Amino acid sequence: MILAVVGPGIITSNVDNDAGGITTYSLAGSEFGLRLLW
Structure with a gap:
């Protein structure tokens, strides 16, 4: 259950790997979640 919520967050955190960006x-x-995908 928690991976369904955190999963998109982990994927988007890998987009730009600076210190403030990851958080x-x-x-x-x-x-x-996935609502902002085109």
């Missing part, structure tokens, strides 16, 4: 992208991915 930001992880939070954005876990909050919005």
